[in-house]
Amino acid sequence: MDDKRNLIAAILLSAAILLGWNFVADRFFPTPAKPDVTTTVAGSDGAAPAVTPPTQGQPNALPVPAAAPAVPAAQTIRPVEAVLAEGNRIPIETPALSGSINLVGARIDDITLTKYRQTIDKDAPPVRLFAPGGTQAAYFASIGWSAQDIAVPGASTMWTANGTKLTPATPVTLSWTNRTGQTFRIEYRIDDHYLITAKQTIANMGPAAVSASSYALIDRLGKPTDPHEQDSMTIHVGPTGYLDGKSVFDTDYDDLEEAPNRTVRYSSAGWLGFTDKYWLAAIIPAKGERVTAAMSSPATNNYQTLFARDFRQIAPGKQVTTTSRIFAGAKEVSTLQSYENDQGITRLSNAIDxxxxxxxxxxxxxxxxxxxxxxxxxxxxxxxxxxxxxxxxxxxxxxxxxxxxxxxxxxxxxxxxxxxxxxxxxxxxxxxxxxxxxxxxxxxxxxxxxxxxxxxxxxxxxxxxxxxxxxxxPFILWIKDLSAPDPLHILNLFGLLPFTPPSILSIGVLALILGVTMWLQFRLNPQATDPVQQQVFKIMPWLFMFIMAPFAAGLLLYWITNNILSIGQQQWMYRKFPALKAAPAK
Incomplete structure (x- = not known):
């Protein structure tokens, strides 16, 4: 009777751990996505919004003293290829990325990361980070000016370029002049990795002094809908930056929508932008420059990070130049750390949470x-x-x-x-x-x-x-992505049956090996004296098999290797001291 009671107690305890683990894991250990579904960066892979918000691309949280530019009508969503085919673009080409600058609005709105593929398929297209306005995953960087009593370039301004391609060796300068004698110039430079430097100049050739301020912003339409790409207790995804002297990980998309005036303001900024699990888009002022910053949600499903400089008086015949930097690329540890050390970008490596x-x-x-x-x-x-x-x-x-x-x-x-x-x-x-x-x-x-x-x-x-x-x-054989779960599941006969088991039952080959090696390891340990503990230790290896199955294959490989080394160490010690193994039998 006592044995049955102990067995029931052990089973109930194991079931409580197994069921409770799902809640804990979702909050603290979100499982990685499968390798064949990582298909998007710059937007959601769910239903597309019907129209682009009319405010997208317009500064939302800046102290604009003059009347804001006319808000364009909402745009119907179109394919990225159709928008890019309209022309008026300056190509961008580096060893790490490719894309183009839109001469309409001087936006950097076309960036693909040529070193990274959307899936593990060799023929998969490269990861797209930025996409133009009017597309499903519109995501771009823009710089501009606010001024009093003069016209400034806006989202519909057609700029003139003095170059044909932006590369690490060939900068490009864009220019535009208003009717009152002020000329605006943007000199774009790019390095071999992911940093674009934009030198903004306003030259006042008019008869009177003008007051102007420059800004930089990143505008994003939509947020990730894939649960593996959303914010969690252990991985921050969404608005981020080094603001008011600390790294910001506690603000997400919902916080921007719920904030007063849909805006969160900061008095200083080292950098700010949007982070995905592997990618980052950020705007960065010049080293040591004083700016104010904000994260906002100008409209439903539309999010923005920006910084602005104080207004300055520009006398006739004078000009003012400011420098903004834009990071658009992969969160490579060495690259982020090099920008910290060489460019003085404070804690940029904290884009990795x-x-x-x-x-x-x-x-x-x-x-x-x-x-x-x-x-x-x-x-x-x-x-x-x-x-x-x-x-x-x-x-x-x-x-x-x-x-x-x-x-x-x-x-x-x-x-x-x-x-x-x-x-x-x-x-x-x-x-x-x-x-x-x-x-x-x-x-x-x-x-x-x-x-x-x-x-x-x-x-x-x-x-x-x-x-x-x-x-x-990859590792070997069927393990093509160690950062994703084991793709072969026993319950669907390794993919022969057309269904995907739920995560709690997604037992793969690695999970089974994990359970077996843990069982062998437990058998070498001294038996617990308490009967309930004995039953729990008998069930524990198979319980861990279910718990660990949804985790990345690399984690299971680590645990399996650790179990095998532990078994080997125990066997070696038993051979060295054979009396220890025989002692309990006396």
Whole structure:
């Protein structure tokens, strides 16, 4: 009867853990998307909005002293290719990206990242970051001016260019002159990676002084609808920046819509923009420049980040030049850090939401990235990382094994005490504690390696989920993307049956191997004295198999490798001290 009660208690406890894990995982460990559905960057992959908001591209949160430009009528959504085919564009070409500048409005509204593909298919198109206004995923950067009593260029202004292509070697200057003698110029330069520098000049050739201010903005239509690309407890997606002296991770799209006047203002800005899991679009003032900034939602489904400078008087015959920078690209760790060091962009690397354990996660990433560059296979790099961690933790693991071995040696005495005081639980616990003290055993010593594994596992989880360097990296055979879950599921006969099992039942080959290796590892451990614990430990490997199945394949590979190394270490210790293995049988 007691055995049945213990078994029922163990099953109920395991079921509670398994069902409760879904809630915890959704909040703290969102699972990665499957490798064949990562198809968009600059907008949602859901239903398209019917029209483009009429305010898109117009500054929303700037102190505009003069009347705002006329608001254009709402535009019908059109394909990106159709909008780009209309012409009036200056091509952009670098080793990392391609696209064009729209001479209408001087917008940078066409950027594709040529080094990255939308899916793991070799023929998949490159990732599109920016798209022109009037398209489903309109997303662009724009710079301009506000002024008193004079006309300034706007969203419909046709600019004149003095070059034919923007490359790292060939800058392009755009110019436009109003009827009162003020000339506006934008000199665009671009480096080999993702940073565009825009030098804005207003020259006053009119008869009177003018007052003007320059600004830069990023405008985005829509927000991600894929649950794997949305903001979560561990990964920030949405408006971000280094504002008022700190990195902003606590503002999302809904916050902008619910804010007073749909705007959140800041008195200083190092940079600001929008972050996706792997991509970033940001505007950056000149180093040390004082600007005010805002994040806003000018209209439903439309979001904007911008900064503005104070108004300045420009006397006749004088000119004023300001410099804005635009980042549009992948969140490569080394690239972001180089911009911090070389360009003085404060904490740009915080566009990657490392979280509280950045001090631990960044070294894990750098070691894993270095190993990957040495061996050329990301799966092998994970296995080597696991081996290095096991070597570093060998003294602690040895202590754990020593404690386990001592437990095995005194197990007959423990069983005798349990039999003697089975009707007096407090006395049994008291005698067990005395036994531990007499034999110099710490029953909690075996927990230390497990506790140390938790931050390592979390750091590896963040690295796999956040860093672009790990995206779409294959291992062997069917594992084409270690940052995504195992694509082969046992329940649909490895894809032969036309259905996708729910995440809680998506048991793949790696998850099964994980369960088996954990079961083998548990069999080598000393048996728990409590009957309920015995039942729980029997179920635990298969419980973890279900829990870990939806995680990235790289995490399962790490855990499997760790289990195999643990089994090997235990077997080696048993061969070295055979009496330990035989002791409980006496």
């Amino acid at each position: 490392w979280g509280w354990f950045e001090f631990f996660e960044v070294p894990i990433f750098k070691l894993l990235d270095w190993l990957f560059k040495q061996v050329g296979n990301f799966g092998l790099a994970i296995m080597m990382l696991t081996l290095i961690i096991r070597v570093l933790m060998f003294p602690i693991a040895n202590r754990q094994f020593s404690s386990m071995a001592q437990m095995r040696l005194v197990q007959p005495k423990m069983k005798a005490l349990q039999e003697r005081y089975k009707d007096d639980k407090p006395k049994m616990q008291q005698e067990l504690m005395k036994l531990y003290k007499d034999e110099k055993i710490n029953p909690l010593a075996g927990c230390l390696p497990i506790l140390l594994q938790i931050p390592i596992f979390y750091a590896l989880y963040k690295v796999l989920m956040l860093t672009i360097e790990m995206r779409h990296q």
